Amino acid sequence: MSKAGVWFIRYVSILVELLMAILVGAVFIEVVMRYLFSRPISSVAELTQVLFPWMTFLAAIEITKNNEHLAITILRDKLPRKLKRINLIFIRLIMIFFSYYMIKSSVEISMASITIRLGVLRFLTRAHLYSAMTAAFIGILVVLIYQILLLILDKESEEVRT
Structure with a gap:
């Protein structure tokens, strides 16, 4: 993979890890506040509603790059090698088609939903939640096009073969 691709995947991974740390920290603080001090933080539920989809969908970019998604390979x-390559191209074309429609639908x-504000975190809208799909599937689309x-060009590497 090119330097730009490696850089992109590395920073997406760091962002996913950061979102996970924020999510775990927020939930931990919420549990402590709720059960030890009887003072729940109402915004944590909405924060997790926004962070979890972003974390999940951004992780899907790296999963696609590493071919760690579910596959039936029997x-x-x-x-033979040539038919295997054709099969891999066909599968990725189907994934590109699906990614395109996911981008279109999520936009x-x-x-x-751009005017639907969250209950407590009023500065966020439902669009912030749904745009996670748009960002992730754009990243997935770029990875799939690169792999195709x-x-x-018959320059497949281990990241494309499996």
């Missing part, structure tokens, strides 16, 4: 493993739902180019 048939593909038995194919539409984000735009439709490697397959077409």
Whole structure:
């Protein structure tokens, strides 16, 4: 993968880890405040509503890059090299098609919900939540296009083969 791609994936991973740390810290503080001091923090529930989708969807970019998604490979493993490459290209084309429609749909739902404010965190809207899908599937789309180019140019690496 190019330096820009490695840099992008590294920083997405760091962002996911940071979001996870914030999420765990916020929930821990909420539990302590609720059960030890009987003073729950109402904004933590909404914060987790926003952080969890961002964390999950951004992690999907790295999962796609590392081919750690679910795959049934029993048939593909038995194919000759050329047919295996064609199969990998076909699968990635289907994933690109799906990613495109996820981007399109998430933009539409984000735009439709841009005026719906959260209850406690009034500066955030539902669009902040739904835009996680847009950002993640744009990243996934870039990774898939890069992997298809490697397959077409027959410069596949371990990150594309599996």
